[in-house]
Amino acid sequence: MNVDRRRRENGAGDGLSxxxxxxxxxxxxxxxxxxxxxxxxxxxxxxxxxDSRGR
Known part of the structure; x- marks a missing residue:
């Protein structure tokens, strides 16, 4: 598993998993x-x- 993918899955970067x-x-x-x-x-x-007021 590459480092960027691991960071994304662990929530690194934007704080969200x-x-x-x-x-x-x-x-x-x-x-x-x-x-x-x-x-x-x-x-x-x-x-x-x-419509109801017009009638």
Missing amino acids: EGERTELARLRRENAELRMRCDVLKRSLALWVE
Whole structure:
């Protein structure tokens, strides 16, 4: 095993282990998806309120 890979796996460098970096990437993707869903719901609610007031 080379030194760079061993350092990455042991968390040297950025302070995160390989597993933590993997989890961080997954959580960032999940966070982006949840933000997008929240934005869609807010826009849908705004359209629904606008439509219900217009009738």
